[in-house]
Amino acid sequence: MLKHLLQCLSPKPTITMLLKPTFNLSPYILKTLITTTKFRSLKPLNHRIITQFPFSTATDDGGSILTTTHYSSVTNQQYPHLQMSGKAEKRARRESPSGKLLYLLGRCSKDNDTNEALRLYEDALNDNVPLNVEHYNKLLYLCSASDSELCLKRGFEIYNDMDNSNVVPNEATFTTMARLAANKEDPEMAFDLVKRMKERCGISPRLRSYVPALSGFCKKGLADKAYEVDCYMVENGVVAEEAELGMLLRVSVEGKRVDKVYEMLHRLRSSVRQVSEDTAALIEDWFRCDIAESVGAVKWDVGKVKEAVVKGGGGWHGVGWLGNGKWQVTRTEMDESGVCKTCGEKLVSVDIDPLETDNFASSLSTLACQRETRADFLQFQEWLQKFGPFDAVVDGANLAHIKSCQFDFNQLKNAVNLTRRLSPSKRLPLVILHSGRVKSLKNKPTLQQWRESGALYVTPQGSNDDWYWLYAAISSKCLLVTNDEMRDHLFALLGTSFFPRWKEKHQVRLSVTREGLKFHMPPPYSNVIQESEHGSWHIPTVTGDDFETRRQWVCANRIKH
Template identity: 60%
Template sequence: MSKKKARREAPEMILRVKLDLCSKDGNLTEALCLYNEARANGVQLNVHHYNVLLYLCCPNRDLSKEDEGNLTMLDRGFEIFKQMGIDKVEPNEATFTNLSRLAAAKEDPRLAFDLVKQMTEHGIVPKLRSYGPALFGFCKKGMADEAYEVDFHMRDNGVLPEETELTALLRVSSEFKKEGKVYEMIHRLRTTVRQVSEETAATITDWFKSKIASEIGEEKWDMEKVRKGFLEGGGGWHGQGWLGKGDWRVVRTTMDESGVCRSCGEKLVCIDIDPKETEKFAELLATLASQKEARTNFAKFQEWLQRQGPFDAVVDGANLGLANKHTFSFSQIARVVNELRQISPSKKLPLIILHQGRVSGGPAQNPNNKRLLESWKKGGSLYATPQGSNDDWYWLYAAVSCKCLLVTNDEMRDHLFNLLGNNFFPRWKEKHQARLKPSGDGLLTLHMPPPYSHVIQESKQGNWHIPTVTGDDLETPRQWICATRTRLHE
């Protein structure tokens, strides 16, 4: 018998396959039968076997105290973990996360948090999901101080809460009238997400409409400190706390094209990006691209860009050529390229990135298109990415390194762009991406980046504007929460 076949037919592997099927079907009863049978037959269980069993013991819904069957299921989960220790099977992150979920289902967030602490004692780095049962459990029970302790432990271990966690902390802070924490959480949402979900928007609205929100705030404040905070933060916030007193007027509204609120008339600002951040981001892009692309191909492009650049705009040729049409259109690219040249400060042609296949086959063989491509080549504004490459890396790197406009309707949400994180990249994209919208005559209209930042903004007067995910400003206007009140500062 071959080694591969022997491994496949080993009792441990057969048990693994059967337990995985139970996990897929959510069949705890069968999984427990397999577990008991394996123990009776002396089969050595490993961490994966135990993790599947613990996962199945976690209910997929909230339990009531009277739900005896499910409470027994939870107890069985802890018994299985105890046996895991007796068998000297070393737990991993998934083990503790499943145990934390069991503890949360028993409405015991303290135990869930203790289990996370045990992870660090075992040398296991907790993940965001590891903290959820404790954090949400404390928030649900209204144990705000304990929830803040979990939040501190997360950040102390390099785990950053996301919108769901911050909204839970915001909600419990609002419910228990901890206005300083509410202020902190809204600002942390500002730095974590660009536009808030409808759930978060509702939580923020409830806060501004609450009695405590109308009672807190400085009636007289140091305007110089506010201006300084505004300047040091790059604009859009000051961090000096709640300003003013009295009831808040909270409405859903939109902004006009220049960023003026249609409700209160306040103009939103365009928040600066530190040039050093842009340089670091360009370096990150180059590193990632060199790992994903043939190193020599991307290095050649960098050298070419160094010689031919900088450009005032970069065009994602494939995206533009196919926009609004079923067939690839070079004339469509040409119209936008000419428009970009006219508005360019240097009157220079933009850089057009196209895959090699696009410039050598299909519509590229048309005589008119051939002449067009040749003129772009001679002008040093066309770069054909090599066979087998992903042209996304090329046009994005060019736009970032040239600190210029990027013309594409690509939403940049796939795996490639997820590698870039959600801190700097969304801010850069908002300030640099120009998009195209079909007009009534079938042509494309260029939509430039907005002159204001789509992010939570706190004004020098103490007003707040919170963008939501509803609307995209291309097809439908984005919805904002506008929160204002009487300003008592003189």
């Protein structure tokens, strides 16, 4: 068949295309057909890469055909008359040697099979299979995840091969190499890689990029170098999370860097709020250590401290350690009014700037318009301007499912009536329901009453009603009645700065008791690290939620003599 095809070819082949993908043909025949005049293109130019496949250069030696196999990239830019459909193009790329290798490396990564990945890599080099940054990243990741000295060595060799092949690295490449450097116990190299990523390659490092260097310096007790990494993160707009702040706190405690311990506690207050058990234990260790006893001002300007508390919105002053002497450190709870059951200190509710709320509502609107059908959400905002603001917003679907998996409209109706009683004006709350929940004829009278009162908004087909009830509550600056924990990917988009504070002060939850539905109002104090005007500290943990079980706090105050 191949010989017959070659005899039919023009002596001067021109660029052509196959009108339909012919994956049942061998790669050589496919290549041959592509470069003949037998098939003419009838489709416009497309510059996307089609595929990579082996083809043979044929020579006629006394009637026999001699071929030499190598790999080539075929593009529509190289062959102006060649075009494949998007689906065919993806299939061709997937079935190319490079595509098959990428798939196999992915399997190795999933199975954590570094040895097999390295074998595949050697075979690919021997067969001259083209490699791209994705291939190298998978190989480097596997090497970084291994404890073997050989894998560590091979990781650096593969990175050098990548550099010599002029393959451009990306953020994942540098991050993985930083992990390899950390495994080599060389945090300085890990930090240099991050700086190279930013300063030479113009790639913005992510938080994960800094962790190998930061962790490496902290493990070695090199506090100043750890602070240098932290400073570089701040300069580049990367916000440390609890794990990173915990590393910095530990190296500060171990190094007796009292000012840095104070700084890290306040950074935990502003960005983490409730701390994990590991962080809580570390904080307890600090307050119990000898150095903590001797740190703090004996006399201070009371007026200055009060002024700082007011300026910060309450709950902290940031002036520095106050008082001296041994600390009493205990685990405790707050009563319903926010009074510590151990020391009697009353916690405060930290203010939220109204301007901050308005800015967040604007950002939420922009995000919702990107995620939802823009026209639908803009129509909702117009409706809200006409009928709002409200004293409360009800997440209809959530409250109708409190007791069971079945949608219980009567339960929702009861919750709406109870919420109405919370309103100073006894106005109905805004009920948000999806279009699929308003079709029952049995519920029509109540739904019609809510509609006529301007208290019902039905979200359109295909929408996510979370965007609607959340925006309504934030823009109205009112209570939000829902048991939704608001922890999924949608709420993760909202960040950890403003939203947790707003949620804490505005979310009303319900539970079912023998007497009926019971409201759980927002606490009259903020569940956040608080520093009193007298120098005592209260640190909330993630243990407990004040809904089913009382939240656990670390109470640290000076022992009075």
